Structures are given as structure tokens and as C-alpha cells.
Amino acid sequence: MKYYIIAGEASGDLHASNLMKELSALDENAEFRCWGGDLMEEAGGTLVKHFRDLAFMGFWEVAKNIRTILGNMKFCKSDILDWQPDVLILVDYPGFNLRIASWAKENDLCVFYYISPQIWAWKENRVHQIKANVDRMFVILPFEKEFYQKYDYDVHYPGHPLLDVVNNFEPDPNFRSQNNLDERPVIALLPGSRKQEINAILSEMLKVVEDFPHFQFVVAGAPSTPLEVYKNIIGEKPVKIISGKTYDLLSIAKAALVTSGTATLETALFNVPQVVCYRGSYINYYIIKSLIKVKYISLVNLILDRPFVTELIQKEFNRESVRQELTAIMEEKRSAGIQKTYAELKQILGEQGAARKAAALMFKEATNCHPSS
Numbered sequence: 001m002k003y004y005i006i007a008g009e010a011s012g013d014l015h016a017s018n019l020m021k022e023l024s025a026l027d028e029n030a031e032f033r034c035w036g037g038d039l040m041e042e043a044g045g046t047l048v049k050h051f052r053d054l055a056f057m058g059f060w061e062v063a064k065n066i067r068t069i070l071g072n073m074k075f076c077k078s079d080i081l082d083w084q085p086d087v088l089i090l091v092d093y094p095g096f097n098l099r100i101a102s103w104a105k106e107n108d109l110c111v112f113y114y115i116s117p118q119i120w121a122w123k124e125n126r127v128h129q130i131k132a133n134v135d136r137m138f139v140i141l142p143f144e145k146e147f148y149q150k151y152d153y154d155v156h157y158p159g160h161p162l163l164d165v166v167n168n169f170e171p172d173p174n175f176r177s178q179n180n181l182d183e184r185p186v187i188a189l190l191p192g193s194r195k196q197e198i199n200a201i202l203s204e205m206l207k208v209v210e211d212f213p214h215f216q217f218v219v220a221g222a223p224s225t226p227l228e229v230y231k232n233i234i235g236e237k238p239v240k241i242i243s244g245k246t247y248d249l250l251s252i253a254k255a256a257l258v259t260s261g262t263a264t265l266e267t268a269l270f271n272v273p274q275v276v277c278y279r280g281s282y283i284n285y286y287i288i289k290s291l292i293k294v295k296y297i298s299l300v301n302l303i304l305d306r307p308f309v310t311e312l313i314q315k316e317f318n319r320e321s322v323r324q325e326l327t328a329i330m331e332e333k334r335s336a337g338i339q340k341t342y343a344e345l346k347q348i349l350g351e352q353g354a355a356r357k358a359a360a361l362m363f364k365e366a367t368n369c370h371p372s373s
């Protein structure tokens with residue numbers, strides 16, 4: 001079968017690539033054409049657009065780049081029609097993908113959605129659009145299945161794909177020596193993958209470096225972000241940047257400062273105590289704050305449904321607060337309690353094998369998909 005897959009971010013590239021591997025194992029005739037990243041290309045996909053050319057964050061960035069976004073949309077539709085896939089698989093990236101889903105349905109294409117948009121956080125009315133245009137929805141957070149049931153929409157929950165990614169990861173035993181890290185404990189800095197996030201957040205994280213002289217701070221660089229972006233912010237501070245090795249870094253980290261998003265869950269799955277940090281432009285923040293309906297910004301707290309990891313947002317994200325929280329989570333007694341709660345988190349997420357289960361369901365459903373019915 002021919003699978004056209006659209007992912008617009010680094011996390012989507014990761015999860016889509018694993019899904020592609022599982023689909024290939026089931027379908028010996030699988031062909032992939034995709035919007036995504038290097039991992040999807042390595043998994044056998046013909047890459048049409050790289051996600052680094054698609055990521056626009058915040059209302060102002062979207063407005064500035066609206067012509068590019070609309071141009072991408074027009075090209076995508078044309079490319080799909082030219083290739084004539086058996087199924088279209090959309091991976092998160094809702095601003096773009098939900099519009100493509102609506103168009104695809106009008107053109108009698110079979111539409112699957114892997115990793116639901118977070119409509120439970122804001123724009124809940126999008127659920128009606130999804131029901132109308134998506135043939136099968138595959139969610140990765142346990143509470144999402146219950147959310148959709150409120151709207152009489154049955155979705156699949158194969159589990160969270162990060163469980164497999166983290167559990168199958170084999171740390172590099174030479175990671176420290178290869179990256180000139182000494183034996184001091186490591187504090188990992190995960191400032192996000194978009195340039196706007198990095199500029200707003202990393203400079204504030206770095207203010208506590210002087211407060212922890214017996215630790216070494218290391219920035220987890222995003223592969224798609226040039227090193228100069230980080231270097232310009234770090235300046236002369238004794239902080240290293242290691243790109244494309246986030247899991248190796250987390251495997252040795254004593255603690256981490258993490259921007260909200262998928263990275264908060266990844267950090268938890270590596271059992272690393274963390275402080276969640278977020279700061280955006282005041283315009284974006286107050287617009288979003290007026291729209292969102294959730295109590296927490298970290299996936300860890302959302303899944304646990306309680307305020308377990310500390311979230312420092314906007315004005316609360318400052319040097320003194322970061323210093324206090326970072327000191328607290330590295331205390332031995334507190335750290336033991338964190339490990340216990342992380343174990344609870346993994347239990348809530350369920351069993352491994354999410355990509356394999358999702359691929360099996362997709363392969364079965366695709367052969368019987370009649371989008372016009």
C-alpha cells in the first residue's frame with residue numbers, strides 16, 4: 001500500500017518513523033511519501049518537505065509567514081493528488097493537518113490521525129471537525145480516549161510510543177569521554193527545539209549556572225537548530241552543547257530544566273528529577289492563557305492529574321525560583337519520592353508496543369477503509 005504521512009515537528013518525525021518501520025514489517029509492498037524529518041527518511045520514506053521549514057510558533061510567527069504556510073498547503077494537496085496514496089496518515093501538527101484532513105475527506109481519501117491534537121486543552125470544538133473528517137483516530141494519552149467518548153467518537157489507544165523508544169534505547173558507554181564531560185554530576189538543559197523557545201528560555205536557565213559550581217551544565221541541542229543559536233546565548237558561560245544526543249544526556253543526568261512539551265515526559269521516563277520552565281512573549285502567553293482549559297503545562301502532571309513536577313511559568317520562571325527548585329529535587333529523600341511517582345506514571349501509560357499495535361490496526365483498517373461511506 002501507499003502511505004502518505006505528514007509530521008511537522010521533531011517528535012512527530014520520531015514517532016512516525018517508528019510507525020513506518022512497523023508498517024513495513026506488516027506490509028511488504030509499503031511505500032511512503034512524507035513530510036517530516038531525517039528519521040522518516042531513514043525509515044524508507046521519500047521526504048517531500050523537512051519539518052524545519054514548517055515550524056512556526058505563536059500567533060505573530062504564523063501571521064508573518066502566512067504566505068509560506070498557504071503555499072505549503074497548496075503544494076501538499078497537489079502532491080497528494082499526484083501520488084494517489086491508499087491512506088493519508090496525519091501526525092499531530094494540527095494547524096496544518098486538520099485543514100488537510102478536511103480537504104482529503106472531500107476528495108474521498110482514507111484519513112488516519114496518529115497522535116491526537118491536544119483539543120482537550122483548547123479549541124475543544126475541533127472534535128466535531130475530527131469526527132467528520134478522520135476515519136480513525138489513534139491517541140497516545142490514556143485520558144484522551146475518555147475525552148473523545150464524551151462526543152460519541154471511538155478512538156484507538158495503542159499506548160504511548162515513548163515507552164518503546166526509551167526502553168529500547170542503549171546509552172553510549174563512551175558518551176562522557178567523547179563529549180569532554182568530567183565526572184561531576186550533570187544538569188541537563190532542554191530549552192525546546194524552536195528558535196523562539198530557545199531564545200526566550202535558555203538565557204533564563206543559564207542564570208543559575210553560577211549557583212551550582214560543583215555541577216556541569218549541558219544543553220541538549222536540537223539537531224535541526226544551528227549551534228550558533230545556542231552559542232550566542234551561552235556566551236562565555238562554562239556550558240557545553242551536545243546536539244542530537246538528548247537520550248544519552250538524560251541517561252547520565254542528575255537533574256534537568258525542561259521546557260514544557262514532550263521532553264517533560266521523556267525526562268520522566270529516564271527517571272530524571274526535573275523542573276518545568278516556560279516563558280513566551282506576553283502577547284502569545286496571555287492569548288493562550290485565555291483559551292486553554294487545562295490545569296498544567298507538563299505532560300507528567302496532566303497524566304498524573306496532579307501537580308507533581310514544579311512548573312515555573314512566565315514571571316515565576318526566574319533565577320531564584322529555579323535555584324530553589326533545582327536544589328530541592330536533588331535532595332536524596334525528595335529524589336526517592338520522585339522515582340516512586342515516575343513508576344506510577346509508567347503504570348498509567350500502560351504496556352509497550354504502541355507503534356506496533358497502531359501499525360497493525362492501521363494496516364487492517366486501511367484495507368477496508370471506505371471514506372465515502
